[in-house]
Amino acid sequence: xxxxxxxxxxxxxxxxxxxxxxxxxxxxxxxxxxxxxxxxxxxxxxxxxxxxxxxxxxxxxxxxxxxxxxxxxxxxxxxxxxxxxxxxxxxxxxxxxxxxxxxxxxxxxxxxxxxxxxxxxxxxxxxxxxxxxxxxxxxxxxxxxxxxxxxxxxxxxxxxxxxxxxxxxxxxxxxxxxxxxxxxxxxxxxxxxxxxxxxxxxxxxxxxxxxxxxxxxxxxxxxxxxxxxxxxxxxxxxxxxxxxxxxxxxxxxxxxxxxxxxxxxxxxxxxxxxxxxxxxxxxxxxxxxxxxxxxxxxxxxxxxxxxxx
Amino acid sequence: xxxxxxxxxxxxxxxxxxxxxxxxxxxxxxxxxxxxxxxxxxxxxxxxxxxxxxxxxxxxxxxxxxxxxxxxxxxxxxxxxxxxxxxxxxxxxxxxxxxxxxxxxxxxxxxxxxxxxxxxxxxxxxxxxxxxxxxxxxxxxxxxxxxxxxxxxxxxxxxxxxxxxxxxxxxxxxxxxxxxxxxxxxxxxxxxxxxxxxxxxxxxxxxxxxxxxxxxxxxxxxxxxxxxxxxxxxxxxxxxxxxxxxxxxxxxxxxxxxxxxxxxxxxxxxxxx
Ligand SMILES: Nc1ncnc2c1ncn2[C@@H]1O[C@H](COP(=O)(O)OP(=O)(O)OP(=O)(O)O)[C@@H](O)[C@H]1O
Ligand SMILES: [Mg+2]
Numbered sequence: 001x002x003x004x005x006x007x008x009x010x011x012x013x014x015x016x017x018x019x020x021x022x023x024x025x026x027x028x029x030x031x032x033x034x035x036x037x038x039x040x041x042x043x044x045x046x047x048x049x050x051x052x053x054x055x056x057x058x059x060x061x062x063x064x065x066x067x068x069x070x071x072x073x074x075x076x077x078x079x080x081x082x083x084x085x086x087x088x089x090x091x092x093x094x095x096x097x098x099x100x101x102x103x104x105x106x107x108x109x110x111x112x113x114x115x116x117x118x119x120x121x122x123x124x125x126x127x128x129x130x131x132x133x134x135x136x137x138x139x140x141x142x143x144x145x146x147x148x149x150x151x152x153x154x155x156x157x158x159x160x161x162x163x164x165x166x167x168x169x170x171x172x173x174x175x176x177x178x179x180x181x182x183x184x185x186x187x188x189x190x191x192x193x194x195x196x197x198x199x200x201x202x203x204x205x206x207x208x209x210x211x212x213x214x215x216x217x218x219x220x221x222x223x224x225x226x227x228x229x230x231x232x233x234x235x236x237x238x239x240x241x242x243x244x245x246x247x248x249x250x251x252x253x254x255x256x257x258x259x260x261x262x263x264x265x266x267x268x269x270x271x272x273x274x275x276x277x278x279x280x281x282x283x284x285x286x287x288x289x290x291x292x293x294x295x296x297x298x299x300x301x302x303x304x305x306x307x308x309x
Numbered sequence: 310x311x312x313x314x315x316x317x318x319x320x321x322x323x324x325x326x327x328x329x330x331x332x333x334x335x336x337x338x339x340x341x342x343x344x345x346x347x348x349x350x351x352x353x354x355x356x357x358x359x360x361x362x363x364x365x366x367x368x369x370x371x372x373x374x375x376x377x378x379x380x381x382x383x384x385x386x387x388x389x390x391x392x393x394x395x396x397x398x399x400x401x402x403x404x405x406x407x408x409x410x411x412x413x414x415x416x417x418x419x420x421x422x423x424x425x426x427x428x429x430x431x432x433x434x435x436x437x438x439x440x441x442x443x444x445x446x447x448x449x450x451x452x453x454x455x456x457x458x459x460x461x462x463x464x465x466x467x468x469x470x471x472x473x474x475x476x477x478x479x480x481x482x483x484x485x486x487x488x489x490x491x492x493x494x495x496x497x498x499x500x501x502x503x504x505x506x507x508x509x510x511x512x513x514x515x516x517x518x519x520x521x522x523x524x525x526x527x528x529x530x531x532x533x534x535x536x537x538x539x540x541x542x543x544x545x546x547x548x549x550x551x552x553x554x555x556x557x558x559x560x561x562x563x564x565x566x567x568x569x570x571x572x573x574x575x576x577x578x579x580x581x582x
Contacts, residue, residue, distance in 0.1 A: 050582040051582070070322050092334065095338075099327055
């Protein structure tokens with residue numbers, strides 16, 4: 001369990017993390033979201049004691065990180081910034097960390113295999129691709145068989161297979177009763193992995209909620225339904241607060257009913273559905289709505305059209 | 310997919326010896342360590358052997374590097390002519406061992422594993438010090454023995470058994486070991502390889518020259534206490550009148566190194582990684 005209480009970090013006169021409080025519980029995946037510069041990485045560095053808080057406190061498994069006799073067994077961490085000497089091989093890197101805790105070589109081999117690095121374990125890390133480096137970081141995070149796993153943008157640079165691997169890995173870690181925390185900027189991606197969401201902007205807490213609640217609130221985007229009997233379904237779904245629009249003969253966009261209700265109604269009346277998709281773009285939109293006022297690095301539309309001479 | 314652990318994890322615990330073991334493994338698993346170490350020992354042996362082989366009694370002492378005793382030449386001072394060059398190599402080695410972790414980001418992994426931090430500094434010093442002590446003392450011995458071949462029949466020839474010879478050679482090893490530890494400490498203090506190397510070169514090579522611009526009386530008083538001069542007193546066979554004794558040289562030089570180490574310890578524990 002990670003407990004962050006009134007955590008504050010100032011660099012000079014810039015407050016990067018501002019009275020932030022949240023809890024990461026065992027058996028759950030907690031998604032830690034916020035736009036660029038929101039303070040996610042800074043918070044994570046404070047959790048493992050690399051940066052010290054200006055104010056407030058953070059405990060890992062009940063005590064401050066530095067007080068643990070076996071910190072890597074308490075929490076495994078993947079940081080955003082590269083934390084590896086490029087001149088060392090993946091194996092030697094992990095072995096060096098393992099020695100500090102008396103972790104046996106067999107465990108090093110185990111996490112290398114788990115991360116799919118067996119064939120490159122002897123290669124210099126400097127020659128690794130972004131994704132391989134990321135896998136090495138995840139292997140290092142799992143090395144100490146930690147009760148908590150904290151990953152800063154773990155899927156950054158991973159191919160689709162890797163993304164799926166991380167997703168399944170984190171799920172199984174949480175199912176084993178570990179606390180899992182991962183940061184991301186992508187709401188839709190995180191919603192697939194996480195149970196709980198902590199959303200911050202400019203260092204302040206914006207939302208501390210479950211994925212289900214967030215999705216329910218965000219589902220104003222509607223549900224896309226495809227069926228051959230669109231006319232019939234339309235009348236079955238009709239109701240006081242329901243709006244249904246249609247972009248083609250077989251497609252409906254339903255507002256006011258969630259996917260679960262639509263599926264049930266369709267099944268009860270024997271309407272075959274080809275597609276039933278909560279509009280996930282709306283998750284991203286809801287996230288952007290939430291964070292709009294606190295976006296640190298606002299981008300502006302780019303003029304791409306060539307000006308007529 | 311399994312992440313289960315087979316060995317009893319209750320045994321996992323960070324201890325001093327384990328951090329030392331880790332730093333030992335880190336040191337030897339970088340190619341740059343081997344190369345720099347090799348360069349240091351080769352410089353030590355080759356300069357000493359060449360200086361002895363080309364020695365001729367009539368010739369005036371060539372402008373040796375600062376730090377090398379420019380007084381009367383003896384078999385030991387010739388054999389140890391490479392110490393100044395070797396000191397730069399081992400100093401760089403020390404800097405790479407510590408500042409290298411900051412420039413690559415490795416320090417974040419290191420300090421996450423050892424959040425108490427200080428054991429990392431002590432262990433780095435405890436790894437590089439003895440390694441350099443042993444290897445460069447052997448290198449100095451080799452340089453001296455090769456030198457005796459070159460000095461065969463010369464008036465200044467000495468043998469290992471002669472008074473003070475072994476002490477001087479071991480003193481050179483000890484000096485180089487302390488320089489390497491100073492390199493480690495400077496790296497942690499400044500967190501930049503380039504910066505730490507620049508300071509090291511400045512202190513060992515440039516500072517003594519700059520100091521000669523001071524008024525004579527002041528210069529004469531403080532000159533022996535400069536790191537490089539205190540250091541060369543550690544391995545000189547014959548002390549010139551204004552130099553420290555080997556023991557005092559060791560004490561002063563070790564004091565300087567301790568001072569930098571204290572600064573490094575302070576920065577390591579007090580500031581964000
Ligand atoms: N060492 C530092 N000194 C000064 N400012 C810093 C330092 N580290 C971070 N910052 C600033 O703190 C703010 C938060 O940075 P942080 O990396 O924690 O954000 P983030 O949420 O992880 O962003 P991203 O999504 O881009 O990774 C940024 O404005 C950054 O410039
Ligand atoms: Mg970040």
